[in-house]
Amino acid sequence: MSFQMARTYWVIIGLLLSVPAFAVTDYQASEIPFTKELADFKASITPAVRDEVEKITIPPKKLKVRIVNPKNDQTIEPVAIQVPRSETGLKDFAEKLAAPGKSKDLANAFLAKIRKVGPSNKDSVRIELKPDDFSLLNLKALGKELQKENHVVTVDTREMASSGKQWDEMREQLGYILSKDQMSKVSKKVRAGTDLSLENDLLPPFPKRMSGKFIVYRGPNCFHASLSFFDQQMPKSPEINIKEEEGYHRSMINYDELWRVISNQFYEIDPRHSALKYGDLMVFFQVPESASKTINFKWIRHTSVYLFGPYTYSKGSKSPTTPYSVKTLAEEWNQWQSMVSSLGMRVYRRQTNGEARLPIGRDDWIY
Secondary structure (H helix, E strand, O other): OOHHHHHHHHHHHHHHHHOOOOOOOOEEEOOOOOEOOHHHOOEOOOOOEEEEEEEEOOOHHHHHHHHHOOOOOOOEOOOEEEEEOOHHHHHHHHHHHEOOOOHHHHHHHHHHHHHHHOOOOOOEEEEEOOHHHHHHEOHHHHHHHOOEEEEEEEEOHHHHHHHOHHHHHHHHHHHOOOOHHHHHHHHHHHHHOOOEEHHHHOOOHHHHHHOOEOOOEOOOOHHHHHHHHHOOOHHHOOOOOOOOOOOOOOOOOOHHHHHHHHHHHEEEEOOOOOOEOOOOEEEEEEOOOOOOOEEEHHHEEEEEEEOOOOEEEEEOOOOOOOOEEEEEHHHHHHHHHHHOOOEEEEEEEEOOOOOOOOOOOHHHHOO
């Protein structure tokens, strides 16, 4: 090799080494734009349903565990509430949440916590309940104060079966997620004209067990709920859940861990051209102002799983104050639009050919 050739070779090597090497899960090229309008989403199945919105409350037993925390488990999240700063508001709030004969004591306890927080222009302050507060509280009233909504959906099978085509489409979509035994029971009900319960008949094992329920731990989040929808063992796998966050339950899934699963077991669809199907993963992003042809997993803010019609399944956050629940896509969209400055969504569909790969680039797993 001549001197000139050698010099050129090392110049090229130097240039290559000077370019930052992005991890395989950091960025992903995509030609599909972010969806920024709710109207762009279309449902492939819209069966006739009855929808009753129920109020679900945290059971007193779980509130007690979170307030008292007898084993001092760091992964159990204390209960926090918003308390009014005004004297009248504080008194009324304490009367609402106090155990019999304890409203004055509870108001004084709240006032002491407010003073520790310090002055503020806000009308209320977030305080954390401690074991000393337990005897002052009416746990049922506290659970009602922290209640959330959940959609209880019943599908009219007679109307769905009469169209034929709609039931065929629904059966095909359910079939790649629900077990054969579960599908057999669903089909039997449809043939008999018996209505289907979304919660009891049309959800896989994990979301069926957890729908409408609260936990006590800090950590299990919307990412965990979404992956567990497909396989409740997936978030437990050391091949996926590879980093344990201090102070959080081991089941917590980080957004980089979620992104590896998406990158290797899902493919993206364009909702402008493809109607949503049961089991589609809805990923909410905070989109940067500058245009980009690549996607950074650090932009992810929330995930939910699409069901049918307007419905989704998710957990609101990593806090146990948010339950696993059925919502509508519009409810989730509006909530996150109010929280994120530039909301955009992408939709991913799980591979069904049995060739899903484990995450690649093992050296990229180093934190």
